[in-house]
Amino acid sequence: MPPTQTTDVRRPALIRAFAASLSGTALEWYDFAIYNVAAAVVLGPLFFPSSEPLTATLLAFSTYAVGYLSRPLGGFLFGRLGDQLGRKRVLVTTLLITGIATMLIGLLPTHAAIGGAAGVLLVVLRFAQGVGLGGEWGGAVLLSSEYGNPKQRGFWASAAQIGPPAGNLMANGVLALLGAVLSEDQFLSWGWRVAFLLSAVLVVFGLWIRLKLEETPVFKAIQERGDRPTAPISEVxxxxxxxLVAAVLCRVGPDVLYALFTVFVLTYITTQLGLPRNAGLTAVLIASGFQLFLMPLAGWLSDRVNRRVLYAGAAVCGAVWPFVFFPLIDTGSRLFLVLGIVVGLAFHAFMYGPQAAFISEQFTPRLRYTGSSLAYTLAGVIGGAVAPLVFTALLAAFDTWTLVAVYVAVACAVTLTGLYLGRDPEVEEVDQAPSSTLSVDSR
Known part of the structure; x- marks a missing residue:
């Protein structure tokens, strides 16, 4: 089919959708990641003071878990609305919710000022963050993938997957910079708040991009056919x-692996190895930089080989690596710390890059936002939400990393089960794609 005026317009729209998906999830994950890092190094003593450092960290990670436990609510609410009202309108709302909650965390008085109420307010705002993020991911995946050729879904859907490492990169970069230019007292007193308040600038930028977008061609076609679901949750x-089971299980391993190499590792190196906080932050920063390129590479590669096989191979490597990683960093070498986190997050990237396409392909187009959101958020509860708590509790109880590594291996085995239960994309789905969309990517 020769290019028409419609298809000429579609190419810029596809690029804008990719940029909106990437930038929006990056901004929301900056908000989420800034809390994740702060929970390990700052929020424990400020909001949950205790004479035992591991106890304060455990309490801070409890609010970390609240952000995951609230995600299913966001997935249920916004996933349903995304299939009924459209992708764009819902994504604007989720961005606002997460951004405002993050800014308010930056303004919260600490335990020293208002006592236990500080911890309660922190939990409430963390809950709101999770609700917004729970409704974000499914729509962000569809925003880019539904503009593109289904045969290239792995690459286009990876836009949303780049968001977490990009957000983590910004979060760790800001905290590392503040830690470098401020004294410890200044950082604990007010410096950490700057990182949260910067969310205001990022939210304005994200809204500017998303408000300029049109609805996706796939949702427009569903709307024109009058095929929007009336009760998408019950239908799923x-x-x-x-x-749904396949999509939920396939996420568990990557979530647990990510929690190990971006959150728990900061606690481990400071409490067990006596290394400074900035050593861990710098290592995560470097590894996240590599992920920015590895995520789309993995998504692109998954369009050319069997997506499930690529995903499974990375899951096996992710299960084995912690048994190598901990002996490496126990030497106290900062070089081994950087190398270990880079390799660990590379295995995560080769699971996470193809994940968006794999999950969206499990569901019919008219139920994709709901199904993908439910899978993403429910998996977060059994995977990423409890992982730092389990890691910290195992370390405190047994004073060894061995069971932490075993826990990661079990989580990756769960992912392999999900991949076995899942399906490859159906040829009919590609054949039935709108011709104008397909011609964009074949030009």
């Missing part, structure tokens, strides 16, 4: 049970 549970 009634007709898409196996796809």
């Amino acid at each position: 549970f009634r007709t898409q049970r196996r796809p």
